[in-house]
Amino acid sequence: MSVPHTAPLTLSDIAAELLDRHPTAVIVSTCGFTSRELFNAADRPGNFYLVGSMGMAAPIALGLALARPGRKVIALDGDGSLLMNLGVLPLLAEAGGADLLHVVADNGMHESTGGQQTVRRTDFAAVARAAGYRGALRVETLEELRAADPGPGPSLLHVLTGARTGGPGKRVTHTPQEIVLRVHGAINADPGAEPRTAVLTGAVR
Structure with a gap:
């Protein structure tokens, strides 16, 4: 019998689940x-790592999804990042048929800049539904994350996480120019020939 995962979800849990699924x-x-x-x-060509572009993960993901219909695109966002650009939600909602999953990792803080608290724990799933997303779910445990299916896109997955307990790992070693070239190659390749497709994400802020 499996042991329930009782510790708070982490960004590592989210990344692993997205890459696996x-x-x-x-x-x-x-x-x-x-x-x-x-x-x-x-690290793979399909990962579009944003540098100094807080609040822009979802808009860039939307552009890629519209430019390449049928390609699965994931925007990995953070609560602080999305709060900076809530106006993007109705735009994503209007992209009917886009295979776009918007994942919001919510730890209630701007973790990358020192742990400053965000305004509050916003119910991003409710906000997304109000904006017109086709589906939106909120999860708090690993079991809920693994079972979550917000439906066809554009859809949103709001994942509550805990504060980081370890270091964030090494920094991205690719230059912005290299990242763009890698993603360009991945998004234009035959998805059936790729072992990994790029997933669009946003940093937890």
Whole structure:
């Protein structure tokens, strides 16, 4: 019998689940610890690590999803990052048919800049539904994360996480120019030929 996962979810849990469940997706990660977490979990051409672009993971993911219909695109966002750009939610909601999953890792703080508290624990799933997302779920445990299915995109997965207990791992070693070239190659490749597709993510801020 499996032992329940009782510790707070971590960004590592989220990255591992996304990479396992969506091995051919394109992942866009926002700046800060989120991109570092994804880089250390599995560095691959399909990962679009954002640098100094807080609040832009979802818009960039939307652009890629619209430019390449049928490609799975994941925006890995943070609560602080999304709060900076809530106006993007109705835009994503209007992208009917886009295979776009918006994942918000919510630890209630701007962790990458020192742990300053965000305004409050916003119910991003409720906000997404109000904006017109086709589906939105909120999860708090590993079991809920693994079972979560917010439905066809555009959809949102709001994942409550705890504060980081260890270091964020090494920094992304690719230059912004290299990252763009890698993602360009991945997004234009035959998805059936790729062992891994890029996933768009946003850093936990």
